[in-house]
Amino acid sequence: MTITGEMLIGASAVRGTEDTFQAINPATGEALTPTFHGGGAADVDRACTLAEAAFDTFRATSPEQRAQFLERIADNIEAIGDELLQRANAETALPLARLTGERGRTTGQLRLFARLLRDGRWQSATIDSALPERTPPRPDLRMQKIAIGPVAVFGASNFPLAFSVAGGDTASALAAGCPVVVKAHPAHPGTSELVGRAIQKAVADAGLPEGVFSMVGGASIAVGTALVAHPAIQAVGFTGSRTGGLALTQVANNRPQPIPVYAEMSSINPVFLLPEALAARGETIARDLVDSLVMGVGQFCTNPGLLLAIEGPSLDKFRAAAVAAIGGKPAATMLTPGIHGAFTKGVAKLADINGLSQVGCGLEATGPNQARPAFFEASAQQFLADERMHAEVFGPSTVLVTCRNADDLVAVARAVEGQLTVTVQADAGDHALAARLLPTLERKAGRILFNGYPTGVEVCFAMVHGGPFPATSDTRTTSVGTTAIDRFLRPVCYQNLPADLLPEAVKDGNPLKLWRLKDGELGHA
Structure with a gap:
């Protein structure tokens, strides 16, 4: 797979015109080829506009369709082979053994979210049946969680695979049904492009709208600021410094429509x-x-x-x-x-x-x-x-x-x-x-x-990788583990909807065979 230095906006590869930069091998100080071409506000707008256009179609896909999509991404990343590890090693000086393990974690968490989608509990399907004889009568009430909208994800410097382009933030957002626009980290742009192309191919092979995934880049903060400020973006996933996380949170709070920033920032453990x-x-x-x-x-x-x-x-x-x-x-x-x-x-x-x-x-x-x-x-x-x-x-x-x-x-x-x-x-x-x-x-x-040591974070159902400020900007959430999907979902209640208009998750007869809470009882009713 050839690294071209281009951004990936929908199905296209785009050469930005705002700035140029190169990755640096930190072990030698050597500038690595090729030259990367950063984008600007117009590129961000194009990516976000495509994401908004893709949203309703993507969130309407079945959990099984999204599960297969995540598995395609994992397969495509593995198919890159040693080229991915070697490029990541050159851009970060991380040992090949560490990067091999990190690649496994990256593909493993994609497959874990596929498993979660098939399980169905993430939807929190809930039914309170109508009680017409009660005074006052209770209407028919049903609830499920739906995708929040397009999500901006910022690649982290210290995990070029597991917390980057196809990392946990991207995996959980895609699992929720949210299109993703990634801001690639300028320290490992070649690694990011390789993984981005693997996701781009999975989008095409799955027959999904091209705006389900885009990746913009640039060495300045302008691209990231424009991304968070764009009205199509409905949430942000960030891993990095306290300074960076607070700056993005301020941008998000100053929008006409403020949005949540899920920033992992600072911890001395x-x-x-x-x-x-x-x-x-x-x-x-x-x-x-x-x-x-x-x-x-x-x-x-x-x-x-x-x-x-x-x-x-x-x-x-x-x-x-x-x-x-x-x-x-x-x-x-x-x-x-x-x-x-x-x-x-x-x-x-x-x-x-x-x-x-x-x-x-x-x-x-x-x-x-x-x-x-x-x-x-x-x-x-x-x-x-x-x-x-x-x-x-x-x-x-x-x-x-x-x-x-x-x-x-x-x-x-x-x-x-x-x-x-x-x-x-x-x-x-x-x-x-x-x-x-x-x-x-x-x-x-x-x-x-x-009686352990804090380094090492298991990707599983019970893991919490979050905490009170300044560890994270929202103490209620985690960026690792299956509960990370909750950041990109919101509950919707349906009152007295006609049966043929109800979402599959809350229809009578439970066609998806989900665990549901019906009239206070947990089961498959």
Whole structure:
């Protein structure tokens, strides 16, 4: 498959005229061919107009038709073969083994949403039968969820496949019946084009309207701003920085018709190291935590950026083991020069804070855009007094907060911002303290882990990858797992509709064989 540097607007490949840019190999600094041609407001308008024109036809497709469409996309991505992995490796410096796994996650979540569509529970079909003899009479009321409208999706820098053009936001929006316009990330435009063409082919092969999928691009923020501002767009999926997510949210809120922005933005993912666990296995926890910290050069939204423990001999042993482990970790190449620059500045800012000491670091960098792992420490009192210590540093950097007692530990838990994850390392003797912490942790995070490490997000039915602000812009939602489809659906109630006009999901006789709530009873009636 040839990479041309073009955008994909409906069934067409379009060479933008607003700007040109090239992908950069972060490991070498080399500019990669071809040159990409970014679009402008006219290109965005064309893509969004096609999406609006496709909406009613696409949302009227059956769940089975959309399930087969998602499976076609997965098959087409796999059919690209090693070319996709090699291009992604050149554009991101991510290892081929990691990218192979990420491709599997990408196709796996597409197929998971196909399974969800066939299951049918996502429609929340509900019937309250008429009660004409009641005073006052109750009308016949039936409810299902329908697609919200065309969706804008922004590709993420740190997952060029699983959170990008055919990632979870796109998969869940398409499953809901929403056309998608993707803003490709400029750091991996070749990878994005390859995947975009796989989706474009699936649209054509499925006989769907061309506006079901488009992909626009550009190195400036103008394309993304125009996309969110376009009146056809009814929701936005975004993974990236807090600055970027809040900027898009402001654009969405300032529209004549405001729309929801589902932005995953900022999280430092606290890890609570409780005393009995540290006493029993503190040195093992230290080594495993450092491995989690440097995984993917720390470029995971679930990276453990904050550690909390109570002072004592067990913490001393943990600290020594962690410093030794991080001291042997090599510097590694980050995704882009910009991300590396931000990491370097973030670590420097932490190093300048009074009361925050750097107690460990990794090996020196040996090449361009390499991040050296960093380990800082402060007391609970210092941490609570200076909010600069609470800031996310995207990369392999963490802060250990030492607490005098359980009260300090609870106070710090209450002070941190909203998080994607909170982890608790606890043995049986810690359960009373863990129970004291849990109500606060539930208020602070979307996912609470015990005796694990936050890096690694399973794509499944129960997963929540979301959390209170600033982890996400909407604490009620998740961007991973089947519940992600709810972001792009809305409920509609039908009152006293003639039987022949009712949607299939709520017709008498249950022709789709769905699980339905009928007169308060869950079943297949």
